[in-house]
Amino acid sequence: MGSFDRYIFRTTFGAFLLICISLTAVIWLTHALREIDLMTNQRQTVLVFVGITGLLIPMLVLVIAPIALVIAVGHTLNRLNTDSEIVVMNASGMSPWRIFRPFLTTTIVVSVLVLGISAYLAPKGLRELRIWATKVKADFVINIVQPGRFITIERGLTFHIRERRNDGQLLGIFIDDRRDEKERVTSLAEYGEIVESGAGTFLLLMNGAVHRLEAGRIDPTIVNFERYAFDLSRFAGGPQLQAFGVRERNLWDVAFPEPDDPTYKQLPTHFRAELHDRLAAPLYPIAFTVLCFAILGAPRTSRQSREMSLIMTIVAVGALRLTGFVCNVVATQNGIAVLVQYASIVLALGGGFYAIARGVVIEPPAFLTQPIANLFERFSRRLAPST
Numbered sequence: 001m002g003s004f005d006r007y008i009f010r011t012t013f014g015a016f017l018l019i020c021i022s023l024t025a026v027i028w029l030t031h032a033l034r035e036i037d038l039m040t041n042q043r044q045t046v047l048v049f050v051g052i053t054g055l056l057i058p059m060l061v062l063v064i065a066p067i068a069l070v071i072a073v074g075h076t077l078n079r080l081n082t083d084s085e086i087v088v089m090n091a092s093g094m095s096p097w098r099i100f101r102p103f104l105t106t107t108i109v110v111s112v113l114v115l116g117i118s119a120y121l122a123p124k125g126l127r128e129l130r131i132w133a134t135k136v137k138a139d140f141v142i143n144i145v146q147p148g149r150f151i152t153i154e155r156g157l158t159f160h161i162r163e164r165r166n167d168g169q170l171l172g173i174f175i176d177d178r179r180d181e182k183e184r185v186t187s188l189a190e191y192g193e194i195v196e197s198g199a200g201t202f203l204l205l206m207n208g209a210v211h212r213l214e215a216g217r218i219d220p221t222i223v224n225f226e227r228y229a230f231d232l233s234r235f236a237g238g239p240q241l242q243a244f245g246v247r248e249r250n251l252w253d254v255a256f257p258e259p260d261d262p263t264y265k266q267l268p269t270h271f272r273a274e275l276h277d278r279l280a281a282p283l284y285p286i287a288f289t290v291l292c293f294a295i296l297g298a299p300r301t302s303r304q305s306r307e308m309s310l311i312m313t314i315v316a317v318g319a320l321r322l323t324g325f326v327c328n329v330v331a332t333q334n335g336i337a338v339l340v341q342y343a344s345i346v347l348a349l350g351g352g353f354y355a356i357a358r359g360v361v362i363e364p365p366a367f368l369t370q371p372i373a374n375l376f377e378r379f380s381r382r383l384a385p386s387t
Contacts, residue, residue: 008102015072055129058121107289111282119251273331290352298361
């Protein structure tokens with residue numbers, strides 16, 4: 001790698017890291033603030049809070065990395081053009097492909113990063129997030145629920161106990177379950193205790209009543225009981241944790257699922273859609289960079305405006321990624337969407353590589369640029385100070 005390649009690689013990759021880390025941190029912080037109840041209502045430590053919310057970072061990077069790469073490539077090209085470096089390179093006989101080569105090197109590094117995250121890190125993070133969150137809820141139910149306080153375990157499920165004895169027995173139990181919109185179930189018991197068995201974890205209620213109020217009815221149905229088991233398995237790490245979703249599985253597990261896998265039997269098309277979405281993930285950074293360079297990489301003088309080319313780049317990249325998102329959703333119902341997804345990527349790569357190899361200058365059509373330019377000119381005149 002020559003000095004020119006190192007210069008472009010260092011500038012582009014440095015900008016990519018800065019943008020990717022910044023955007024990821026902002027989005028992660030926005031999500032983390034929504035989970036602040038881990039430290040308030042559920043009395044977890046800062047390390048648990050950061051650990052649980054941090055498991056989403058690989059998934060965020062998977063989405064943000066291609067966008068950050070486009071911004072970094074556009075920033076580098078704009079900087080080279082502003083300093084007239086591209087003009088000098090072109091005048092010295094350097095081909096567009098030679099200028100594009102260090103950008104392609106940076107893109108391959110990002111594509112390998114995206115492939116590793118989509119194949120292993122992102123699904124592993126989602127699995128660990130699910131397991132860890134379940135353990136936190138289990139600790140919350142068994143150890144952290146404070147006597148005399150109404151605690152919301154999850155949306156629609158409220159738990160209250162009057163007293164907890166040293167032997168672990170709970171007195172004065174109140175459970176209000178509104179998770180089902182069609183009915184509200186309220187359970188009252190004199191006392192109870194946590195029981196673990198091969199079937200899961202249960203709260204065994206003793207000497208109480210269940211009040212069940214269906215939607216549209218005024219009077220509830222009351223059932224008295226001597227013993228009643230309330231299932232806590234989903235909060236205490238029950239067997240269902242082994243049935244991970246499609247997005248929580250590694251790439252090879254999605255590509256080669258077990259024939260007797262219950263999830264695969266129920267959602268076989270989801271496995272197909274997820275597989276092709278992950279295989280296409282490392283291709284998007286390459287396609288984005290090719291489109292960005294094909295549109296912005298041509299030399300321009302300081303008198304030539306680049307704003308419309310920037311807008312054209314954003315529209316082209318956004319349309320390509322939006323097509324991928326739509327095809328991923330439709331692929332669960334129709335396999336032709338997978339072909340459309342790959343066709344859009346191949347079309348973008350083919351058109352971009354052709355423009356780069358031939359040195360074609362891609363400019364937006366005049367019938368689009370002229371009205372926008374006139375609008376900007378009138379707007380600038382209104383903002384200009386009167387003399």
